[in-house]
Each structure stands twice: as structure tokens, then as C-alpha cells.
Amino acid sequence: MATAVRHLMSTPPVTCDADASLAEAADLMNSHDMGSVIVTDGPKVTGIVTERDLLRAAACHADPLAEPVHLWMTANPDALDPDEDAAAAWASLTHHHYRHLPVVEDGILVGVVSIRDLLSVAQIRPADEAGTDLPRGLEGVVVAETTVGDVRGHQGFYHYRQYSAVELAASRPLEDVWQLLFDGELPDQRGANAFATEVAVLRTLPDRVASQLPSLASAGSPLDVLRTSVSLLGAELEWRPTHDIGQAELRHQALQLCSVVPTLLAATHRLRIGLEPVPPRQDLSYAANYLWMLSGEEAPTDHVRAIEQYLILTIDHGFNASTFAARVITSTGADLAAAITGAIGALSGPLHGGAPSRALDMLDDIATPGRADAWLRAAVQNGDRIMGFGHRVYKTDDPRSLFLRGVARQLGGPLVDFAERVERTAVGVLAELKPGRQLHTNVEFFAGVVMHTCGIPRDMFTPTFASSRTIGWATHVMEQAADNRLIRPAARYVGRPPPQLVPAR
Numbered sequence: 001m002a003t004a005v006r007h008l009m010s011t012p013p014v015t016c017d018a019d020a021s022l023a024e025a026a027d028l029m030n031s032h033d034m035g036s037v038i039v040t041d042g043p044k045v046t047g048i049v050t051e052r053d054l055l056r057a058a059a060c061h062a063d064p065l066a067e068p069v070h071l072w073m074t075a076n077p078d079a080l081d082p083d084e085d086a087a088a089a090w091a092s093l094t095h096h097h098y099r100h101l102p103v104v105e106d107g108i109l110v111g112v113v114s115i116r117d118l119l120s121v122a123q124i125r126p127a128d129e130a131g132t133d134l135p136r137g138l139e140g141v142v143v144a145e146t147t148v149g150d151v152r153g154h155q156g157f158y159h160y161r162q163y164s165a166v167e168l169a170a171s172r173p174l175e176d177v178w179q180l181l182f183d184g185e186l187p188d189q190r191g192a193n194a195f196a197t198e199v200a201v202l203r204t205l206p207d208r209v210a211s212q213l214p215s216l217a218s219a220g221s222p223l224d225v226l227r228t229s230v231s232l233l234g235a236e237l238e239w240r241p242t243h244d245i246g247q248a249e250l251r252h253q254a255l256q257l258c259s260v261v262p263t264l265l266a267a268t269h270r271l272r273i274g275l276e277p278v279p280p281r282q283d284l285s286y287a288a289n290y291l292w293m294l295s296g297e298e299a300p301t302d303h304v305r306a307i308e309q310y311l312i313l314t315i316d317h318g319f320n321a322s323t324f325a326a327r328v329i330t331s332t333g334a335d336l337a338a339a340i341t342g343a344i345g346a347l348s349g350p351l352h353g354g355a356p357s358r359a360l361d362m363l364d365d366i367a368t369p370g371r372a373d374a375w376l377r378a379a380v381q382n383g384d385r386i387m388g389f390g391h392r393v394y395k396t397d398d399p400r401s402l403f404l405r406g407v408a409r410q411l412g413g414p415l416v417d418f419a420e421r422v423e424r425t426a427v428g429v430l431a432e433l434k435p436g437r438q439l440h441t442n443v444e445f446f447a448g449v450v451m452h453t454c455g456i457p458r459d460m461f462t463p464t465f466a467s468s469r470t471i472g473w474a475t476h477v478m479e480q481a482a483d484n485r486l487i488r489p490a491a492r493y494v495g496r497p498p499p500q501l502v503p504a505r
Ligand code: ACO
Pocket: 137, 350, 351, 352, 353, 355, 380, 384, 385, 386, 387, 388, 389, 390, 391, 392, 393, 430, 434, 437, 439, 442, 443, 444
């Protein structure tokens, strides 16, 4: 639309004074085939009365012969300039839900413009279009209410329930945090023992899943195998749609799923390298058992605790892409396995969970601290993303990265020193070449360093992340299922205007 309001308005406008009756206003509208009358006091616009006002008055049984328009009009209405672009006028009318506006030039009323006038040059668009535009990537858009946790990007803080996630990682075992998420409370010693026993017995793979795993294990990456085997698990255990089951049944499925995922992962890893899976042990904690099943050896205590802390830190993190995916799938009433399979798919992307192995690949490629500046500079100038840096929500240090840097330091070793030097250089290069973007180290950078130092193979980094995140996803699935409404947003169609004739062949 490049037409000015001047060319679309009705002129001269139909006017009356404030003491005219509703019946007189209705007669004017009728005789001029107009939907509104401008109320004036000499040359000054004091109000506008529209068909809608007449309807309101009729609905209130107002006497049209006795009631003056000033009681029903919109006083001191907004006005348009005749040279205003019709598109801007359209936006203003739809935004404010006006149907008619006076047009005023140099303080003098020159016309009136209506939605109907503007429609003559407008494309047909949804009536509720105004106000529905959302930022790309839904950045900052609130799509649900949750009691699971949240992220405060500008403060560098995130929490599970009412507790700082970092404090939980510093002070509690993973099972306690798992229980906090599932049941809403941190356990006391007795509750913790009972929960640990409850989940440890669920670690064994169902026979029909264990027997099919060897034929699946080399199909794609370990994360692909996890995605497929979670789907298989749900089918073999005949998990019913969340729509059809109660919270107790869903909680039991969720406990079993979270307990079995490390077993699936470790078995997959061993089958891929030609080794027999190591059965889970019930006497070990979640993290110790995971490392045991991967290598067949009991891991040193500092490695167990480092991995446990990494796992706690990554259980949940606001409405990230995979969590949202899990909730969208749950909102259809689909079963738990469907929701988690979809979430694993979302996590696999390099912009989400696929980054830690790539961050380590980058360290390999840089090779020596002296090459870092040139390598990183060239990558950013080439338009590449530096893996392990930047975050949609954090505009300051990612608290998970700060914590994991400390964990990595405690573990020690040459890779840790090198990673810290590359980190410093990367932050400087990003600040210089991407000023104002607030790009800091995210969880993935030191995650790779910690997992590598503790002996987790590189292709198992993202699957290990998926293991702890399954606890978070499952918590969200339960929350969504408990108070569900189908998540079904809309998109703006921007293709060629329909309907067009379907061409003959
Ligand atoms: N390296 C270089 N430039 C970057 C990086 C990065 N790691 N991250 C963002 N930028 C730049 C973008 O090029 C863009 O620059 P421009 O304004 O000149 O176009 C600007 O910063 C904003 O980037 P967006 O893509 O709009 O930021 P968004 O919030 O969508 O992306 C994301 C966040 C995907 C994490 C991004 O920072 C990234 O790609 N990082 C690297 C991958 C990574 O580490 N992923 C793991 C994230 S943590 C997790 O999911 C568990």
C-alpha cells in the first residue's frame, strides 16, 4: 500500500454537534451511507459516534430520541493526517480496534476514514494480525507456567524448584535432585535411601530391548541409537498415551525411563566397540554405575563426583528447545516415549546439545595456545560459530560453565590449562568481532573438557547430556500432562496470495 489517506477518505465528513440525539446521528449515517458521524464544536473535533455506539445504546435500551450523542460517543478521538500512508493508517486502526477515524489537516477536519475505505487497497489479512507478531525463535516469549525451574539470563542464575541448581550440584547427590524434580521436595536421609533403592532396581533393560540392542547399536551415532531405543522401550513396555493414564502410572514410567537410559547408553557404546555390555549394579550411585557400565571398571571417586556434578547441572534449563519439544508432544496426549524421543531429536542439533564434542574438536584443531587467536579470528570472520560460546538466555557468564571450569581445574591436567587459555582468547575475539552480542562461555565448552578428563568417549558427550536431561524432560512431561492443553500456535503465511487457479496439466 503506497496510497495516502487523502485519496481514500470520505469527504466532506458527516458531522453533528454534541447535543444531537442518537436518532439524528443514525439518520445522518443512513442518509450518507456512512458508519460514523464526527462530533464537532465549531471547527474542533470533540468526538466520534459510530454504528457500534448506536448498537451499544440500543442494547442498553437508551431512548434514541432523548439521548444526546455526547453520552455515547468516543470523546477526543485519535486523528489521522491526510498525507499518512494507508498502510500506517491500517496498522493504527487495527492496533487500537478502531473502525473509523477523523482526518484532520492543520487542525481542520477534512474527512473521515474507515476500515472499509482502507480495505479497498489492502491485501486481505487476518483480522487479528496486529499484536500477534512474535520475535524470531520465540525469544523471550512466555509459552507456559512451570514450577520446575527457571533461568535468569542477566543474573547468570538458574534454579530447580526453589533452589539454586549450582548449589544443588555443589552439595547434593544426583538422586536427591532427581527426587526434588519429580516429587517437589528434597529428601531427608530416609527418603533418599528409599528413592535410591527404588530407582536402582529399575536399571536393568527389559529382555526384549536388550535382545534387540545389538542390531541397533551401530545404526548412526550413539544419540541416534538412544532415540531409537527409547522409542523401542516405550513400545515394548506398552506405554499408553499420557492422555489415558494417571500421574502415578506416568511417574513410574518416568522413573523407569530415567533409570534405564544410562544402561542403554553404556550398552550401546560397548556394542559399538565390539565389547559385551556390562550389567548395571544396584550398589552404585547413578553416576558411579554409569561410569562402571561404560568401562567395566570402578571409576575414581573424583571422576564420579565430577560427572555427577555435570549431570546435576544439566538436568533442566528453562524452556530450551528439547524441553519445549517434549511438552509440545505431551500436549497432544502422546506417550512418554514419544515425548522423549522427540526431545532427543531436538537435543541432537549442534546449536543445542551437539556442541561439546565439537568444542573439543576445536581444541584439537587449534592444537597450541599460540594458534588460538588466529584460528578463532578466522573462524568468526568466516561466519562460523565458536562451539561452546554464546547463549540465547545468558547475557553474562553461564553459571554452569563457571562451575564446570572449577570442576575441570580440580581434576587438573594439560587439557584444562589449554582450554582456559583458548577460552580467554575466544571471549576476547568474540567481544572484538561481535561487539554488543554478549557472547560468553556456555555449558558445553568445559563439559567436553570434564567428560574427556573423566574418560567418557567423545561420541558419548551429547548422549551423556541426554541422560541427565531425560530427568528434566520427564519432569516437564509430568507437569504438562497434569494440566494439559494442546499446544497449537499459528504461523503467518507469506507465500503467493491464495486462492489462485490450479493450472490445468
Ligand atoms: N560464535 C560466533 N558468533 C556467535 C556465536 C558463536 N558461538 N553465538 C552467537 N554468535 C553471533 C551470531 O553470529 C550473531 O551475530 P550477528 O548479529 O552478527 O548476526 C549474534 O551473535 C547473535 O546470534 P544468534 O544466533 O541470534 O543468537 P541465538 O540466541 O539465536 O543463539 C546459540 C544462541 C545458538 C547458542 C549461539 O550462541 C551458538 O550458535 N553458539 C554456538 C553453539 C553452542 O555452543 N551451542 C550450545 C548452546 S548451550 C545448550 O544448548 C546446552
